[in-house]
Amino acid sequence: MTNALANGIIVVSLLAALHSLVTAMRDRAMDRWHLGALGVIEVLLVVQAVLGFVKLADDQGPSDSATFIGYLVGILLIPAAGAGWGMLERSRWGPGVIVVACLAVAVMIVRMNQIWDGVPA
Known part of the structure; x- marks a missing residue:
């Protein structure tokens, strides 16, 4: 993983x-503005996924690559799901959904760094 991009x-x-x-x-x-922020997050996650797969193909990845790939692919779905659900909910809970989605992305990036570094769960 690229630490600067992850941060x-x-x-x-x-x-x-x-x-x-x-x-x-x-x-x-x-x-x-919420959609724009989720779009920026999604673009950054796609760049992270491409770099992650390139490093995995070059044998630079973690020993538990299956779990890392699961996180790498799964995290791409969160901003899109948050945007869709947030648009359907036209009350104050729409932004609440985005709060949860953004926090989930941050936590998953931290966990992906731990997997990359070989830290056990």
Whole structure:
């Protein structure tokens, strides 16, 4: 994994979660800023996935590569699912869904770093 990119993903997802939390607390619906933030997170995750697969193909990956690949593919679904669910929920809970999605991305990136470094669960 690329640590700088992973740290960037964590920062962007935590900032998006904070923005969504403030929006939910103000009793507002999701807007295009939320979609933009989720889009940026998705692009960063795709770049991370491509780099991860390139490093795995070059035998630079972790010993438990199956779990890492599961995280690498699964994390790509979270921003898209959060955006879809958030758009369907036109109340304050739409941004609440985005808070959960962004926090899940941050936690999964931390766990992927642990798997890459060989830290047991």
